[in-house]
Structure formats: C-alpha cells, structure tokens
Amino acid sequence: MAENTETKKFTRSQTAYKGARSEVQKLIKESLTLERQVQHMKNRQLRSNGLGIHEALLERVKALSS
Amino acid sequence: MIIERLIIENFRQFHGRQEIEFATGKKKNVTVIHAENGFGKTALLNALLWGFYGQDGLTEDLPKPEHILHDGLASSATDESEATATVEFTFRNGDEHFRVTRSLTLLQQADDPKKSKLELEIQTVEGQTLHSSGRDAQLKLNELMPEGISPFLFFNGERIDHFAMDRNSAKITDAIHQMLGLDILRRTIEDLQHGNVRGKLLKELKDHTDDETVKLIDQEQKLLAEITEVKQRLAACEANEAANEASLEAVKASLQANQVARELQSERVKLEAELKEVLKRLTDLSQRLTVRIAEDGYTLFAENLVKSGEEIVKRLRAENKIPARVLNSFIDDLLNAKKCICGCELVEGSLPFEAVKKALTTAGDQNFNNAVGQLDNSIGVIKGAIANTRDALRQGITDRAELRQRRGSLEAQIEEISTKLGNKDDDKVQDLESKRIDLAEKQKLLGREHGRFQSGVEEKTKQLQNVQQQIKDKKQKAEVAAKAQRRLNLVDETIETLERVLTFEREDLRQELGEEIERHFNKVKLKPDHYLELTPDFRLVLTKKTSGGKNGPVHLNVAHSTGERQVMSLVFIASLVALARRREELPTILKDVEGGSYPMVMDSPFGQLGDEFRAGISNWIPQLAPQVIILVSSSQYRGEVERELNQTGRVGKRFLLAYHAPTKRPEANETITIGGKRLKQYFQNDVEFTEIKEIEA
Numbered sequence: 218m219a220e221n222t223e224t225k226k227f228t229r230s231q232t233a234y235k236g237a238r239s240e241v242q243k244l245i246k247e248s249l250t251l252e253r254q255v256q257h258m259k260n261r262q263l264r265s266n267g268l269g270i271h272e273a274l275l276e277r278v279k280a281l282s283s
Numbered sequence: 284m285i286i287e288r289l290i291i292e293n294f295r296q297f298h299g300r301q302e303i304e305f306a307t308g309k310k311k312n313v314t315v316i317h318a319e320n321g322f323g324k325t326a327l328l329n330a331l332l333w334g335f336y337g338q339d340g341l342t343e344d345l346p347k348p349e350h351i352l353h354d355g356l357a358s359s360a361t362d363e364s365e366a367t368a369t370v371e372f373t374f375r376n377g378d379e380h381f382r383v384t385r386s387l388t389l390l391q392q393a394d395d396p397k398k399s400k401l402e403l404e405i406q407t408v409e410g411q412t413l414h415s416s417g418r419d420a421q422l423k424l425n426e427l428m429p430e431g432i433s434p435f436l437f438f439n440g441e442r443i444d445h446f447a448m449d450r451n452s453a454k455i456t457d458a459i460h461q462m463l464g465l466d467i468l469r470r471t472i473e474d475l476q477h478g479n480v481r482g483k484l485l486k487e488l489k490d491h492t493d494d495e496t497v498k499l500i501d502q503e504q505k506l507l508a509e510i511t512e513v514k515q516r517l518a519a520c521e522a523n524e525a526a527n528e529a530s531l532e533a534v535k536a537s538l539q540a541n542q543v544a545r546e547l548q549s550e551r552v553k554l555e556a557e558l559k560e561v562l563k564r565l566t567d568l569s570q571r572l573t574v575r576i577a578e579d580g581y582t583l584f585a586e587n588l589v590k591s592g593e594e595i596v597k598r599l600r601a602e603n604k605i606p607a608r609v610l611n612s613f614i615d616d617l618l619n620a621k622k623c624i625c626g627c628e629l630v631e632g633s634l635p636f637e638a639v640k641k642a643l644t645t646a647g648d649q650n651f652n653n654a655v656g657q658l659d660n661s662i663g664v665i666k667g668a669i670a671n672t673r674d675a676l677r678q679g680i681t682d683r684a685e686l687r688q689r690r691g692s693l694e695a696q697i698e699e700i701s702t703k704l705g706n707k708d709d710d711k712v713q714d715l716e717s718k719r720i721d722l723a724e725k726q727k728l729l730g731r732e733h734g735r736f737q738s739g740v741e742e743k744t745k746q747l748q749n750v751q752q753q754i755k756d757k758k759q760k761a762e763v764a765a766k767a768q769r770r771l772n773l774v775d776e777t778i779e780t781l782e783r784v785l786t787f788e789r790e791d792l793r794q795e796l797g798e799e800i801e802r803h804f805n806k807v808k809l810k811p812d813h814y815l816e817l818t819p820d821f822r823l824v825l826t827k828k829t830s831g832g833k834n835g836p837v838h839l840n841v842a843h844s845t846g847e848r849q850v851m852s853l854v855f856i857a858s859l860v861a862l863a864r865r866r867e868e869l870p871t872i873l874k875d876v877e878g879g880s881y882p883m884v885m886d887s888p889f890g891q892l893g894d895e896f897r898a899g900i901s902n903w904i905p906q907l908a909p910q911v912i913i914l915v916s917s918s919q920y921r922g923e924v925e926r927e928l929n930q931t932g933r934v935g936k937r938f939l940l941a942y943h944a945p946t947k948r949p950e951a952n953e954t955i956t957i958g959g960k961r962l963k964q965y966f967q968n969d970v971e972f973t974e975i976k977e978i979e980a
Binding site for chain 1: 385421422425426429467468470471475477479480483484603620766769770773774776780781783784785790791870871872873874881
C-alpha cells in the first residue's frame with residue numbers, strides 16, 4: 218500500500234524512466250552526464266580525455282552492452 | 284543574476300570611457316535609459332551581449348557587426364595593436380561576484396573580430412578571488428547565462444511579436460527547451476541518433492549479417508533519408524506559411540486600422556471566427572457520425588432479418604411448437620426405462636414401444652426451446668438498437684445539414700464583405716483587399732502542401748516502423764551481428780524512452796507555463812472576457828469567451844494587431860522567466876536542474892504598443908524580472924508611460940544617451956524633456972560619439 222502511494226507521486230516522465238530496463242536507465246544517466254560536460258563547449262569535446270561527444274556516447278553504449 | 288555596473292570604452296559609437304551603474308535594489312530594480320533613435324540604444328544592448336558572448340552574441344539588427352571599435356578611433360589610429368574596444372561589467376549571482384572584461388584591438392578586428400580577449404574574475408563566497416580567461420572564462424559565462432536563452436532576456440521589444448504569431452509553435456517550444464533546461468534531452472536524443480553513434484552500430488550490424496537483412500537495412504536507411512527530406516520540406520513549407528501568415532495579418536491589421544474598411548473588416552473577423560468554430564463542429568460531427576456508422580450501422584441492414592425472425596417465432600408459437608408441451612428428453616427417458624407413464628412395458632419392437640418412439644418426431648427439444656427464447660430476446664434488443672441508430676443518424680444528418688447551411692451562409696457573407704471592400708471607392712482599401720485575397724489564397728495552397736508533406740511523413744514513418752520491426756524480428760545468428768543488434772536495440776530503446784520523457788516533461792511544463800501566462804495576462808488585459816492560452820500544440824492564442832450555444836460558453840479566437848502580439852509575447856517571456864526562477868521546484872528526471880534568476884534588458888518595449896496597453900504595461904514591466912533595464916526613445920516614453928512607470932516607485936537609476944556630432948540628426952530634437960526637465964541631448968562636436976549621462980531618477 219505504501220509502495221502504491223509512493224508510485225502515485227511519480228510524474229509521467231519519472232514513470233517512463235523507471236519503466237525502462239536498467240541498461241537503458243544507465244545509458245540515459247551516463248549520456249546526460251556526458252552531454253552536461255560538453256553543453257557549453259563549442260567543439261563538444263570532453264576535457265578529461267579529448268573525446269568528442271559522439272565517440273564518448275558510442276563508447277558508453279559498447280561498455281553497457283558488451 | 285543582477286548586473287551592477289557596465290563600463291564601455293570605444294565600443295561602437297561610445298568614444299572614450301563611459302560608465303553605467305544599474306539599479307540593483309529589490310524594490311528599485313528598474314534602470315531607464317533614454318535615447319533617441321540612432322543615439323545608441325541598440326549599441327548599448329549589444330555591449331552587454333558582446334561582453335557575455337563576443338561576436339556570436341550580437342543581435343541581427345546591429346548594422347556592420349564586424350565594426351566593434353569606434354569608427355573614428357579605427358580610422359585615425361596610428362597603432363593598430365593599441366587602439367582597443369573594451370566592455371567591462373560586474374554582476375552578482377547568488378553570493379558570488381563576477382567581473383567580465385572583453386576587449387578587441389583594431390589589429391584583431393581586421394584579422395577576425397571573433398578573436399576578442401576575455402577575462403573573468405570571480406569573488407567566491409569564501410572570499411577567494413579566482414581568475415580565468417579565454418575558453419575557460421567563456422565556458423563559465425555560458426554556464427551562468429546560456430547563449431540560447433539570451434534572446435529572451437536581451438531583446439528589441441519591437442521585434443518580439445513573432446512569439447504570438449500563429450504557426451510559430453516551433454519558436455515557443457524552442458524557448459521552453461532553452462529556458463527550462465530541456466534542451467539537454469533534445470541534444471542527447473539527436474546525438475544518439477547521429478551517424479557517428481547509431482549509424483556506426485548500424486554499419487557493424489550490416490557488415491555481419493545476411494543479404495536479406497542487409498536489404499532491409501538499406502530500405503530502412505532509404506526511408507530515414509526520405510523522411511528527413513520530407514521533414515525539411517515540411518519545415519520550409521511551415522516557414523513559408525508563417526511568413527505568409529504574418530503578411531496576411533499585417534494586411535488585415537491595415538484594413539482594421541483604415542477608417543473606410545474598419546467596420547467591414549471587424550465584421551469579417553467576427554464571421555471568420557464563427558466560421559472557424561462551425562468548421563470545427565462540422566469536423567467533430569462527421570467524425571462522430573463515422574464512428575456511429577462503423578459501430579452500429581449494421582443494425583440498419585438487419586431489419587429484414589429481424590422481420591423474418593419474428594415471423595418464424597410467431598409461426599412456431601401458432602403451431603404450438605414453442606413452448607413444447609412434451610420434451611424429447613422425456614420420451615428418451617421412458618424408452619430407456621422401458622416403461623410408459625401408463626405402466627405399460629415398452630419392449631423393443633412391441634406396439635407400445637413403437638407408439639411411444641413415434642412421439643419423438645413431434646416432441647420438442649429443450650435446446651431448441653432455449654434458442655428460440657434467446658432469438659426472441661435478441662430481436663427485441665436489435666429492434667431497439669435499430670431505432671437508436673436511426674434516430675442518432677437522423678439527428679446527426681440534420682445537425683450536419685444545419686451546420687453546412689450556416690457554413691455556406693457565413694462564407695457568402697465573408698465573400699460579400701470582400702466584394703464590398705474590393706468595390707470601395709478607395710484605392711488603398713482596394714489594394715489591401717486584393718493583397719489579402721492573394722495572400723489568403725496562397726495560405727490555402729500552402730496549407731494543402733503542408734497536409735501533403737505531413738501525410739508523407741506519417742506514411743513513410745509507418746513504412747519505416749514496419750521495416751524496423753522486420754529487422755528486429757530477424758534472428759541474428761552471427762555473434763558480432765547479435766552484439767551489434769543488442770547495442771542498436773539499447774540505443775533505440777534509450778532514444779524512445781528519452782523521447783517519451785521529453786514529451787512528458789515538455790507537456791507538464793507547458794501546463795505550468797500556461798498558469799503563469801494566465802496570471803501575468805490578468806495583470807495587463809483590458810477586456811475581462813479575453814484570455815491568453817498556450818494551446819497543447821504550443822501556440823499562443825488570444826481567445827474571447829462568448830455565451831456560446833447548446834454546450835455552454837465557448838472560446839473564440841480573436842484577431843490581433845502587432846501591438847497586441849507584442850503584449851502577448853511580453854507576457855510569454857515574463858512567464859517563462861518566472862517559471863525559470865522556480866525551475867528547481869518542478870519535478871524532472873534531470874539532475875542538477877537549477878532555477879535561474881535573470882535580468883531583462885529591453886530595447887523599445889513600448890514600440891508597437893497601442894495607446895490602450897501603454898499604461899498597463901508600464902505599470903507591470905518592473906515586475907517582469909528581478910532586474911529590468913529599459914531603453915526608450917522620447918516618442919515611446921510619453922504621457923502614461925512616464926506617469927505609470929514613475930508611480931510604481933521602482934525606477935532606481937536613469938540615464939540619457941547624448942549624441943555628439945558635427946551635425947544634428949534631422950529627426951531628433953536638440954533637447955529632451957524628462958520628468959518636466961529639459962535636458963540637452965545633442966552637442967555639436969567634430970567627433971561623432973555617444974555619451975552616457977546619469978540623470979535624476
């Protein structure tokens with residue numbers, strides 16, 4: 218019952234996110250972290266390793282689904 | 284964010300070092316800068332933008348944007364590396380203080396005006412002073428005030444009415460994405476869909492899979508390319524529609540403003556609004572009729588069947604076959620028991636046995652009895668359904684005929700108005716009406732084109748989904764292909780989830796924004812029955828509540844002038860800024876979303892406003908943002924604007940841009956009157972430049 222009450226508090230977007238399988242949730246989380254790091258950079262490269270956002274995203278996809 | 288001070292040196296028409304200290308109080312939050320046209324309002328707005336973002340931040344209406352240095356200084360400089368334009372400003376954000384200095388030498392300007400030098404100094408809460416420059420400094424500034432949101436905070440009031448134009452939902456959604464932090468979701472989706480991410484995984488899959496799947500993948504790629512192309516054509520068509528709509532609105536506004544045409548044009552606006560409502564009701568009704576026919580239409584064809592069913596039941600009753608007096612199960616029981624009810628033995632082959640057995644041919648069956656009973660009931664139900672369906676369809680057809688008649692009548696009246704306007708003994712009206720007809724015709728054509736592209740996208744998307752499903756359904760035997768397929772599935776599922784998240788978050792924010800819009804619009808609206816709404820498809824619509832018809836009050840769209848659109852756009856921006864301030868309170872899956880408190884810098888906010896709005900807007904403008912900077916000309920700052928703005932008691936600082944030049948601009952006066960005081964605003968000087976003068980607030 219308590220769980221149901223808790224579930225009702227979620228917004229539709231939170232429910233959509235929580236409804237996805239864990240790999241998808243992880244990829245969303247990691248992609249958003251990467252995007253935030255390059256958000257204001259003109260060249261959209263990560264400062265930590267110089268990778269472009271696309272390379273970094275592809276790397277994360279491969280790591281999560283090896 | 285509160286901007287405290289601005290120092291300009293040799294930037295555009297500001298010669299030498301000039302300084303402004305802005306009003307920064309909670310109550311006294313408004314700075315008014317007076318300047319005649321051409322005296323430097325736009326340049327001042329651009330000084331701040333240049334300080335924040337360099338060359339990329341300048342507004343489109345700034346002439347010769349590559350000329351950053353004061354022209355006089357640039358032409359007389361002897362050392363190109365010495366002559367420098369500088370913009371320095373300080374601001375506070377939360378408890379931290381910032382000093383931004385951007386400069387450009389004449390040498391750099393000649394080489395590439397984008398190569399300005401940027402320095403940033405930050406006084407932290409702990410009392411530390413941090414220094415950064417170049418890319419790092421720009422990154423920090425962009426984090427504090429993302430470049431994408433600057434058009435909503437630093438703008439020319441005369442050019443913002445586009446938000447309120449029909450079909451500009453793309454600009455509205457874009458503004459919501461930018462100001463409320465949803466852009467990151469959109470970028471993530473785009474990046475995951477990119478050829479370097481999804482495309483590479485697709486190539487891996489293709490390189491390790493069978494011919495049939497390769498064909499499907501090729502087909503998928505072809506469809507994706509076709510969809511992109513049709514979407515581009517759709518976007519171009521929408522842009523054309525928006526531009527044509529703007530021209531059409533302008534012509535309508537001109538007709539409305541014309542004394543000869545005003546009455547007829549007003550009448551036409553009313554008729555067009557009603558026609559729109561009638562067309563909507565016709566579409567709804569046709570859809571309801573279609574559904575009714577699809578679901579219950581069969582009943583009308585069942586009439587003969589029902590009739591024969593009734594006759595069968597009637598006949599069976601007449602023949603006493605139902606209800607059966609003797610059931611065959613009873614006869615069977617007697618034969619099995621080998622004894623009649625009269626006590627006679629029923630031996631197989633005997634006369635009594637044969638006599639009882641014969642009764643089987645006339646006895647009734649229980650199942651038959653039940654079936655006939657059910658048929659009887661069903662006939663009653665179907666008869667009722669036939670009557671209901673017939674009544675509903677008759678009513679629907681009558682309503683549709685009435686609506687069609689009303690449509691015809693309205694179209695005839697609108698046509699008649701057009702003829703009357705076209706026949707007016709007034710060249711201007713005739714010309715405007717002729718233009719209106721051409722533009723309206725073009726709009727119809729564009730609408731049809733729009734529909735064609737739209738259905739093209741939908742059709743191809745269906746085909747694409749089908750092909751993608753086939754690809755997914757194929758079992759990948761090769762390990763590499765299976766891995767690539769898994770990865771591709773992961774990316775596709777992630778994109779799909781993100782798209783749903785984005786849609787939901789955008790929709791939830793739209794509702795919040797709608798409430799803000801209502802709250803703000805209530806402060807400035809002139810007519811109590813007018814409402815400003817943000818529709819589910821992100822259009823800003825001004826509606827009028829009427830007493831309506833059978834179904835209660837209805838909201839009719841109201842035509843609006845450029846001035847009204849400016850008010851609607853201001854309300855939209857103010858609501859967006861207010862929502863951005865409390866962004867962190869709104870639920871989201873995004874981490875670290877912070878509320879942003881931003882200043883607003885408005886060039887000519889009263890520019891296109893009709894007299895009826897000027898007082899209300901002047902009274903409301905100080906509440907738009909924590910800090911408001913207004914740049915106004917004397918023609919805009921007259922009468923009720925001055926009175927109302929002063930009455931708010933929120934003007935903390937006031938400046939005048941004085942113009943020095945060998946000759947005065949013919950359209951400007953030598954003096955300006957502010958607060959009852961005459962002030963000199965033109966000074967004869969061999970060097971042309973603008974001087975910033977603080978005056979009494």
